[in-house]
Amino acid sequence: MSPMKLCVPGERLCSTEDCIPGAGTYLRHGYVFASLAGYVLRRNEGEELPVISVVKETEAQLLPDVGAIVTCKVTSINPRYAKVHIIYVGSTPLKDHFRGTIRKEDVRATEKDKVETYKSFRPGDIVLAKVISLGDVQSNYLLTTAENELGVVVAHSEAGVQMVPISWCEMQCPSTHSKEFRKVARVQPQYLQA
Template sequence: MKLCVPGERLCSTEDCIPGTGTYLRHGCIFASLAGYVLRKNEGEELPVISVVRETEAQLLPDVGAIVTCKVTSINPRFAKVHILYVGSTPLKDRFRGTIRREDVRATEKDKVETYKSFRPGDIVLAKVISLGDVQSNYLLTTAENELGVVVAHSEAGAQMVPISWNEMQCPRTHSKEFRKVARVQPEYLQA
């Protein structure tokens, strides 16, 4: 796809029909905004030429979507995260999320200790349960077996290995640390 700037001559009106993001002047079609040039044949005798800002619309986390996020901070009531992916699609913009203590697991919610479930830097699979707005974050949950920590690093810097639903072990030091471990399903594994 070709990039263009406002005022750039795209083609003659003999070659194309003007579409969105374009304007006509003296028998030529010009770009009215910076973006990508698209030519589409829509059953007309001439293709329609238009200019769009993005090749595709920005994907937004939606209620029920599985997201991959990175833990940025924790406190006794919740973990703060940055959402990195919706499904397997990387996000262009940063979205913040919160995993509340009561949304960490489905059972014994009152016994959950946030610092035994997540640590800053952990990569977590979570599900969106509520949309954020300008002031607040997306509310996320890990209260399913398939959701929780998928990548964690030990104090020694090694990537830890899950040994149960709530523990991971360092392959170097063999020390164990508590986490809310995800039982990752094959469709979420990247080759």
């Protein structure tokens, strides 16, 4: 990632012919200006022109990037994919939630054709995943759990109790002893939050 340019409020960033104004900017006389002090971010989000925005220093590094390990919460599932909200990049919490998708073919590295989404994730599960594509305005970040270290790290049973992993594909409720299928992550110590 290239070093980001610092700017001050009122600084002219570009012409509206070169970019689209985003957060932390305003338009005046055909130019985009910074409305706050921070770092200039330029992102192609599927449009013809890049979106230019200004973020504060603490937010500057908090965009999920390809290859980043992210922690996300499953919001919905269907037979083709699981929808998630990305809540952490590495160990840093995000102020804004980014939407992500884990497609059926990106759940596991082997036997991809046998993957069943509802046997891998359930709404409310906390999942460790890796960003494989940034997506655009219409779509979400594409994520994968196709590594042993990636997958469900926290899941609750129907009784509301946090389940414990008993294999790479099952978790068990400690109170009811009922078992549920999941794509279980073999969590590495560096990903555990204190």
